[in-house]
Amino acid sequence: MKKAIFYLLACVLLPVAASADEGMWLVSTFRDVIYPQMKKEGLKLKPGEIYNEESPALCNAIVAVDGGMGTGSVISDKGLVITNHHVAYGDIHSLSTPAKNYLEEGFWALEQKDELPLKGKTVTFLRQVRDVTDEAQAIRDSLEKANSLGIFGTRKVYGILERKYGGDTPFEVECASMWKGKKYLLFYYETYKDVRLVGAPPVKIGAFGGEQDNWGWPQHKGDFALYRVYGDAKGRPAAYSENNVPITPRKVLNVSTSGIHDGDYAMVIGFPGRTNRYMSSQAVREKEHVTNPVVIKARRDRLDIMLRHMEADPDVRLMYSDKYFNISNYADYAKWENICLRRYDVIGIRAAEEARLAAWIDADPARRAEYGDLLANLKKGYEARAEAVREKCYYQETWIRPSDVMMTANRLGTLVDRMQRDGIASVQDGDKNFAGVKSNTRRMMKDFDLATDKEVLTRMMESFTDNVPREMWGEQLPQLYDRFKGNVPALVDYAFENTCCTSYEKLCAWFAQPRTAEEIL
Structure with missing residues (x-):
C-alpha cells in the first residue's frame, strides 16, 4: 500500500493547486505551525518547492518502489533512481544464479542495453493530493445509519471515493485516512511497470556489518542500488x-559532492505507509514487553538454523539468502526498537503526556464526564489482553510463517474450506480451483531445502507447544502430540513422510487424480 508521501505531504502540504476551501485546515496547519519551525531549523525551501501540482517540485523526484515497500530518489534526467540496497535485495537475488551470483559479486550495467528487466517491478510517482474529509465522513455516517458499515467500514468508504474519482483520470486513485479518520485524503499516483536494474554493489558492501549494523547507528555500509524507469x-x-x-x-535531485557539516538542515520525505508514533504508553509497553520479545526469539531461532545450513552448502546459501535477509531485517528492527524504547524511556514520555491529558480532562466537568475513564480503561484493556496478544504472536511467528511445507498445507486447508463452502466435490491438477495452490507452491519451492525447512518447523513447533496453552492448539495437534508423547522431532518426521507438501512434484503427482475434501484433510 502506497499511502501518503511522508508527513509533510500527507498531513500538511496540500496547498498550491487546491481550491479555496479544499484542504484549508492542512494548509493553515503547515503555514502557522510546521513551516515556521522548519525555517527556524534551517529550511531554505519554500512550500511550493516541496509540493506543487502546477510546476516541478521536490515531491516529483521521490518515488515509491513496489507500491511503497521502499522509497527511491530520481537522480538523472534519464529516469535513473537510487534506492537502498535492502530495497533491491530481492530483485538482485531473483536475478542471481550459481553461475552469475549478482548478490555476492554485484552487478553493473555499463550501457543501457545491459540493464536487466525486472518482472513485476514498479516505480510510482505521486501526482496529486485532495482532501475529501467532509465527503468521506458523510459517507461513513450514511453507512452507519443504514447499519451497513461492518468491520470493513473504512475500506468501504475508501472504495466509494476511489470509484467516484478514479474513473475519469489516467492515474491510480487511493484513499487513506489520517489520525484514525480525522482526515481523509485522495492520492493520485502514476505507476511505471518497466523498471530495470542498473547497478548494485556486492552484498558484502551493500549489507556490510550484517545484523550488527542493521537498524543501528552509525552504519558503515554502501546501502544503495540503482534502477532506471522506462516508458x-x-x-x-x-x-x-x-x-x-x-x-x-x-x-x-542534485547529488551534492560538498559533504555534510554540523548544523546542516535535514528532513525525511518518502513512503512510510503508516506510523505508530501516536501509541499510548500502554501500547508501547505491549510492544516492548509482549510482542517484540516473541518476535526476536522466534526469528533468531529460525535465523540460526538457516545460517548453519547456508554455511554448509553454497546452493542453500543462494536459495535462502533473500529469506534470511527479510527475516533478519525485522528481527533486528524489533531488537533495536526495544533497545531504543528503553534507552529513551518512551513509556515514561508517553505516561507524562497522558498525565497532562488527564489534568486537562479533569479541569472541565464536561470533559471529565465524557473522557474521565479513558486512560484507566486503556490500562485495563491492555492488561486484560496481554496473554491473548502474546499467544497470537507465538501463533503467527512459530506456526503460520516459518515453514514452506506448512505454508503449502495451509493453502490446502483454505482450498478445503472453499470446497466445503461452495459444494465442490473434488479437485485435481488442471482445475482452476487448484491453480492458486499450484502456482504459489511452484514459486515458493524454487528456493527450498527440505532439511532446513524440517529443522525450522521442528524448532518452531517446540516453541509453540512450550509457550501456548494446550487449549489454544486446535483439534488435531493435541492428538498428534499425545500420540508421539511430546516428541516433536518424531511428530515432524511423521508429518513430512506422510504429506504431498514437501515438494512441487509430489504435490502435482498426488493431485493427478481427483481429491475430495476428506482426502486432502
Whole structure:
C-alpha cells in the first residue's frame, strides 16, 4: 500500500493547486505551525518547492518502489533512481544464479542495453493530493445509519471515493485516512511497470556489518542500488518493451559532492505507509514487553538454523539468502526498537503526556464526564489482553510463517474450506480451483531445502507447544502430540513422510487424480 508521501505531504502540504476551501485546515496547519519551525531549523525551501501540482517540485523526484515497500530518489534526467540496497535485495537475488551470483559479486550495467528487466517491478510517482474529509465522513455516517458499515467500514468508504474519482483520470486513485479518520485524503499516483536494474554493489558492501549494523547507528555500509524507469515514446507508463525509452522526470535531485557539516538542515520525505508514533504508553509497553520479545526469539531461532545450513552448502546459501535477509531485517528492527524504547524511556514520555491529558480532562466537568475513564480503561484493556496478544504472536511467528511445507498445507486447508463452502466435490491438477495452490507452491519451492525447512518447523513447533496453552492448539495437534508423547522431532518426521507438501512434484503427482475434501484433510 502506497499511502501518503511522508508527513509533510500527507498531513500538511496540500496547498498550491487546491481550491479555496479544499484542504484549508492542512494548509493553515503547515503555514502557522510546521513551516515556521522548519525555517527556524534551517529550511531554505519554500512550500511550493516541496509540493506543487502546477510546476516541478521536490515531491516529483521521490518515488515509491513496489507500491511503497521502499522509497527511491530520481537522480538523472534519464529516469535513473537510487534506492537502498535492502530495497533491491530481492530483485538482485531473483536475478542471481550459481553461475552469475549478482548478490555476492554485484552487478553493473555499463550501457543501457545491459540493464536487466525486472518482472513485476514498479516505480510510482505521486501526482496529486485532495482532501475529501467532509465527503468521506458523510459517507461513513450514511453507512452507519443504514447499519451497513461492518468491520470493513473504512475500506468501504475508501472504495466509494476511489470509484467516484478514479474513473475519469489516467492515474491510480487511493484513499487513506489520517489520525484514525480525522482526515481523509485522495492520492493520485502514476505507476511505471518497466523498471530495470542498473547497478548494485556486492552484498558484502551493500549489507556490510550484517545484523550488527542493521537498524543501528552509525552504519558503515554502501546501502544503495540503482534502477532506471522506462516508458513509451511519450514518456507514459507501458509494459516492458525493447522499444521503451528512459523517462524524462519532472524533477531531478542534485547529488551534492560538498559533504555534510554540523548544523546542516535535514528532513525525511518518502513512503512510510503508516506510523505508530501516536501509541499510548500502554501500547508501547505491549510492544516492548509482549510482542517484540516473541518476535526476536522466534526469528533468531529460525535465523540460526538457516545460517548453519547456508554455511554448509553454497546452493542453500543462494536459495535462502533473500529469506534470511527479510527475516533478519525485522528481527533486528524489533531488537533495536526495544533497545531504543528503553534507552529513551518512551513509556515514561508517553505516561507524562497522558498525565497532562488527564489534568486537562479533569479541569472541565464536561470533559471529565465524557473522557474521565479513558486512560484507566486503556490500562485495563491492555492488561486484560496481554496473554491473548502474546499467544497470537507465538501463533503467527512459530506456526503460520516459518515453514514452506506448512505454508503449502495451509493453502490446502483454505482450498478445503472453499470446497466445503461452495459444494465442490473434488479437485485435481488442471482445475482452476487448484491453480492458486499450484502456482504459489511452484514459486515458493524454487528456493527450498527440505532439511532446513524440517529443522525450522521442528524448532518452531517446540516453541509453540512450550509457550501456548494446550487449549489454544486446535483439534488435531493435541492428538498428534499425545500420540508421539511430546516428541516433536518424531511428530515432524511423521508429518513430512506422510504429506504431498514437501515438494512441487509430489504435490502435482498426488493431485493427478481427483481429491475430495476428506482426502486432502
